[in-house]
Amino acid sequence: MIDKVFNKSITKQFEFDEEVASVFDDMLNRSVPFYKEMQRLSINFACNFLNENDKVYDLGCSTASTLIELSHHCKNNLKLIGIDNSVAMLNRAAKKAKAFGVDIEFINADLHDVSYDEAKLILSNYTLQFIRPLQREKLVKKIYDSLQDKGIFIFSEKVISSNSTLNKQSIDEYYEFKKTQGYSEFEIAQKREALENVLIPYTEEENKKMILDAGFSHCETIFKWVNFATFIAIKK
Numbered sequence: 001m002i003d004k005v006f007n008k009s010i011t012k013q014f015e016f017d018e019e020v021a022s023v024f025d026d027m028l029n030r031s032v033p034f035y036k037e038m039q040r041l042s043i044n045f046a047c048n049f050l051n052e053n054d055k056v057y058d059l060g061c062s063t064a065s066t067l068i069e070l071s072h073h074c075k076n077n078l079k080l081i082g083i084d085n086s087v088a089m090l091n092r093a094a095k096k097a098k099a100f101g102v103d104i105e106f107i108n109a110d111l112h113d114v115s116y117d118e119a120k121l122i123l124s125n126y127t128l129q130f131i132r133p134l135q136r137e138k139l140v141k142k143i144y145d146s147l148q149d150k151g152i153f154i155f156s157e158k159v160i161s162s163n164s165t166l167n168k169q170s171i172d173e174y175y176e177f178k179k180t181q182g183y184s185e186f187e188i189a190q191k192r193e194a195l196e197n198v199l200i201p202y203t204e205e206e207n208k209k210m211i212l213d214a215g216f217s218h219c220e221t222i223f224k225w226v227n228f229a230t231f232i233a234i235k236k
Ligand SMILES: C[S@@+](CC[C@H](N)C(=O)[O-])C[C@H]1O[C@@H](n2cnc3c(N)ncnc32)[C@H](O)[C@@H]1O
Pocket: 016, 028, 059, 060, 061, 062, 063, 064, 065, 066, 083, 084, 085, 086, 089, 109, 110, 111, 112, 124, 125, 126, 127, 130, 131
């Protein structure tokens, strides 16, 4: 279904509710520049580290697109777990996983409340940005603690620039991208307002500092388009 969520005046902050979930795949494809390429790269990098029966979590799995693609592209059998606190998202995720014949365990919970088993890979694309900053640092520490030695954390985030001129230019560039994807200026403005104080982006440097502070030995940007970045972090 085509995303028309912000084609009307907003009455509340952005939420991953039934209305958003019903158009989410289209929303993500048209709102995140190079979403498919970012997903392809995340999966390729991940597969290089994975072995038979490794445990993989996707934090904020939404409709399970990434876990389904991962299972198609990795040659190994994996134990896949998707976590999300939106029931509307997980209902769609479960239907999609069944239709594609992919075995995924879904957990409907807040990411802070889950006790994670030891995992080889934790994925989290465009989800940390929705976690309050103080909680975000705690969650990243929890992610670090849950990974086995040489475990990998791959995550993507909308980012800001610490240079105000470049930051403004990046936002303008991003809104131009949204227009090319068929969003009107009204839709762009409505969504911007709805996301205010809900999506809280860090700079690329702040993201890397948060990762290294949690204990990871290495963090690298593997993909970036203006204000959207994908990182890989390695636990020694
Ligand atoms: C932008 S979407 C993630 C997109 C997805 N990773 C993908 O690439 O298809 C963010 C997701 O995180 C979930 N989420 C946000 N905060 C959460 C929290 N505190 N606990 C669990 N899930 C959360 C939302 O319900 C939403 O499905």
